[in-house]
Amino acid sequence: MSATTGEPSRSTEPTAVDPPRGPNIVFLLSDDHAAHAIGTYGSVVNRTPHIDAIATAGARLDNLFATNSLCAPSRASILTGTYSHVNGVTTLDTFIDASQPTFVTALREAGYRTAFVGKWHMGQGSTDGVEHDPQGFDRWDALIDQGEYHDPRFRSPDGLRVEPGYATDLITDLAIDWVESLGGGDPWCVLVWHKAPHRPWEPDAAHAGLYAADGPLGGAPIPVPATFTDDLAGRSDTARRAAMRVADHLTAEDLKQPVPQGLSPDEEALWKYQRYMEDYLACVASVDDNVGRLTSWLADRGELDDTIVIYSSDQGFFLGDHGWFDKRFMYEESIRMPFVLSYPRAVPAGQATNRIVTNVDIAPTLLEAAGVEVPDRMQGRSFWGELTGTAEAQADRESDRDRDGDRRGESEGFYYRYWMHDDRSHQVGAHYGYRTHRYTLIFFYNDGLGLPGCSDRRFAQEWELYDLEADPEELVNVADDPAYAAVRDDLEARMWLAQKEVGDEPHPEQQVPRHIREAGSAT
Secondary structure: OOOOOOOOOOOOOOOOOOOOOOOEEEEEEEOOOOHHHOHHHOOOOOOOHHHHHHHHHOEEEOOEEOOOOOHHHHHHHHHHOOOHHHHOOOOOOOOOOOOOOOHHHHHHHOOOEEEEEEOOOOOOOEEOOEEOOOOOOOEEEEEOOOOOOEOOEEEEOOEEEEOOOEHHHHHHHHHHHHHHOOOOOOOEEEEEEOOOOOOOOOOOOOOOOOOOOOOOOOOOOOOOOOOOOOOOOOOOHHHHHOOOEHHHHOOHHHHOOOOOOOOOHHHHHHHHHHHHHHHHHHHHHHHHHHHHHHHHHHHHHOOHHHEEEEEEEOOOOOOOHHHEOOOOOOOHHHHEEOEEEEOOOOOOOOEEEOOOEEHHHHHHHHHHHHOOOOOOOOOOOOOHHHHHOOHHHHHHHHHHHHHHHOOOOOOOEEEEEEOOOOOOOOOOOOEEEEEEOOEEEEEEOOOOOOOOOOOOOOOOOEEEEEEOOOOOOOOOOOOOOHHHHHHHHHHHHHHHHHHHHOOOOOOOOOOOOHHHHHHOOOO
């Protein structure tokens, strides 16, 4: 498809002289919704029928990852198709320069009507003349900072106001109202970006208690992850310093009721897990119901077949895995993003793709889907052709698999970097790394580099390496295991080259990898 150009036709049917009309786009994004709390990804803790229905009608991506598992940085990468060091949003305290190109500005220039509703969380107003408010939208309504669950404040070009009600419902209402105000003609794109299920996990009355022991979907304890009691002995000191243990770091605001007296430490940890998960899953249930509201509304309008519908989350989340909540680390539960998409006009139903892609790839994918040229600045690579089954995409995929005779796709990999060193909330050390289908290599450089939101404390540098085939739960760090020396050497070189390819720089104290030194290509 190609984008609408010139004077857009007001007819709903293209004529012989009209360019093809681009697909409508509904991009639903939640905050901290772990893939393993979605039915189509195999959840054992909850049900998400409406999100699952999108996957059934289209495609599910099984290996889409955040390149910086933190709310604002991931959102910036999704919008701009660039890595954090390029778009400038490295931490929660480095706000976006909203004038930079995004997939939304490209769509709007191509004739799309565009809107944003919900959690922006990349700054507001301006700093030293740099604007942070959403740009490239015909209409925007943004929550203030993290936003409130109940009676939230919204900021728009018209000013600040309070909307009575529950945030998840209100965001959906505002998105629907905007589209219904458009009439026919131009294609449109609306970003419906929810606060939920972000901490402090406050359900609405309709879903509160849904997963409690005496609730409609309760009756038994919520399953506990196999790694819940992980003592982190197989990890680095950096991991053990993190302040995100369910047993120790959930607050009274999180739990919303006193811890029962007389519990042993193990019993108290399990009680806290149940409380945390009851509210988290209830917030997810509200999101899922609102996904169903939107897709039903599209069907009633007769536009579902002509609309790309996406559901994703800005990163993953620990749901008691390794005893943790939150994200940030370059570990599986944290970096894996759910991503399901339907578009009956072009995407065959029931797909599941295993290709490694990242949040940086989403922007060029949507632009290709709309037939709009991808700005040169974008660093991602579209995966649209793979979803639609084009011959070119299949050839690229086979080339990836065949490279160096590797039939397992081990040539695929991606670069990750978490910048917000030793933050005041969770004390996770700064690190970067490289992940393939089989291995995850992490270098904790443990230095805030003077960035906003980071502490000035420095810690010893550490390496971690996990064999995801032998150790899918990442319990045993094999970075110093002689049996993995060749693997580590190879991955260090690949990480160095991937870092260079995206224009990032290694920490000044990191040694040049052995293979790079021997090849004489350190610069």
